[in-house]
Amino acid sequence: MASLTESGRRPIRLADIAKAAGVSHGTASNVFSRPEIVREEVRERVKAAADALGYAGPDPKGRLLRAGKVNAIGVATTEPLSYFFDDPFARVMMAGISEACDATGAGIALVSAGNEEKLAWNIQSALVDGFILFCIEGGPRLVELTRERKLPFVALELGSQDDTVSAISIDNVAGGRLAARHLAELGHRRFAVLSLAFADDSTGLVSPEQVRTASYTGTRDRLLGYFEELSRFGVDTAKVPVYETENDKASTRAGLETIFASAEPPTAILAMSDRIAMVALEWLNARGIAVPRDVSVVGFDGVPEAATSEPPLTTIAQPIAEIGRRAARRILDFDGTVRRETLDVELVVRESSGPPPSTG
Amino acid sequence: MASLTESGRRPIRLADIAKAAGVSHGTASNVFSRPEIVREEVRERVKAAADALGYAGPDPKGRLLRAGKVNAIGVATTEPLSYFFDDPFARVMMAGISEACDATGAGIALVSAGNEEKLAWNIQSALVDGFILFCIEGGPRLVELTRERKLPFVALELGSQDDTVSAISIDNVAGGRLAARHLAELGHRRFAVLSLAFADDSTGLVSPEQVRTASYTGTRDRLLGYFEELSRFGVDTAKVPVYETENDKASTRAGLETIFASAEPPTAILAMSDRIAMVALEWLNARGIAVPRDVSVVGFDGVPEAATSEPPLTTIAQPIAEIGRRAARRILDFDGTVRRETLDVELVVRESSGPPPSTG
DNA sequence: CATCTTCCTTGGATCGATTCAAATTTTTGC
């Protein structure tokens, strides 16, 4: 017999326990996975051996290979990992995913990477049963990479119309309509749109041509919704400035400067995200333009922060958590089908919208 | 539908490719892991076979067993998964962990579970190289469960003094002192403490006996810090009411009711968390008690929300993100040692603290 | 032409478990 306290390099394996206890590995395995079918005396002997050797329990790495199922779902994005904890939209979405995972006891693996190459590797080697893809940026690439794995996956916020991928999205056209109708019904006739990107790497005022060839269909659809409804109210949409932002402070402010430099500044702003809308609120406030007295602002998304902005933001609320929940369930009870699902959005009226100032 | 080679149920294995391409599995493996050592002609042949059969690439499950390293760190808690995305403190911490993981390309696996049994199973079967433990609640149990895995782990917010576990914590005594000194130097002499739990399942006014036998040493240390410093300023700490809350609205409000029912209500409140402090702010405001004119409030933690509360909260800021970063690095470059590390906290003076009302 | 390199390729061993049909032991029934 060699020394027991040989906490040497190699970790203890199930086979070591079996040998020490004088049973086969089959029995040793049963002691841990189905203890009830092992005779008590043997069971105790094996457990004692495990204790004596300092066995850490069946290694999941080994079990995994046999079992096949990881019992975890991967959530991937091209953004850095901290995106999941910083971004309000992502957080609500993750809360929804968490809920569905908690219900079935599944775990969540966060997958991301700084550079393209590492991302590919991380997706290839992620130990998960399926993926939820946050396609805020680089969606097509992310989808392509994930497809290779031949695991179930669902794309969220997918900006394109690929029918070969499962996706959950919202009715962007309806959302746009809702926002526009709300403002038009309040009496507004002079609008400006602060939009999300229509294509990669572009900002500034947008031409109809750019809208037609938009690669981000979500952006395009929101605009389509705005314009459809505005037209119904007799607004000449050709004259509505559409300024493409990068969904950040700097470009949104630039957009506001541009829009308000006009001879006939808008009385209503249609913002394609709450983030943009909240930057607008701040900018207008700093300029002494009162919201909603002078200008109304309607956002899009319905992040929690929108409820506590100054003033609270009227917005088109996505069922963000519900999207997350459904996405997780699609992976958890995967049925082999490829489906696109479109959820409804809702107008949430708060205090950033009101009738336009009476023109004198 | 397109060419989704439906060759039976079983997924394609590396061995299938090897056979199809007429090479050994060793060579087939090399094509994917070290393509440069395989002759081009062979490489192409194998790749072609892989394409033809619809091979998903080397299965990480198989690789893992050989390689040993998962390249992911597990973050575990007894709270539900959504805690990671809801709680401000957790979010900042996770952002720090994310940063360290991003830097090395490691992934993050979130581990949690509704009930005790599932939690045990999830910890046992988590595919990770190590754990970071959020011990906000049920810390000792979590540590015990994790220890079984014999993987490196670091405990955060560990409320006990166990020297056999690696942990990163803050200097709670110093934090308490800082808070108390700040208020005492402003001239306050009448204090009340809204504390975190000293032991499981207790709330209400706390006796010295309870403090002495506290099982949560973090809570005890903060109080110790408060009292040490108050004594230096001649305050009779025996007369300072200490109300134990559950770090939530209801119990905090109950504490405030109790404290302000006194004949000599405090002019300064020492809150052991920003959450408690912010509930206090709200309650005081609702009662028409002005902060800081009538009552000063100092929090603890330094969550982002504290900077935007009404009024902005003076607090003891923990280096939350840094704790996360260090914890992750401790796992990522594990050196086999068990270490407790204590980081410094910092007084952040904002607008919730000022001189006491002049007694007249 | 024989020998030595170099460069690829091969196939067995291994990672750490689970599973299951067959073998063995224990119980039960009479």
Added chain:
DNA sequence: GCAAAAATTTGAATCGATCCAAGGAAGATG
């Protein structure tokens, strides 16, 4: 006391890859 039934245990097969020592072929050298 013995056969059949029930309860346990065994050991080989399997999961899907990677690693590596050894073998073989093509090319270089004397």
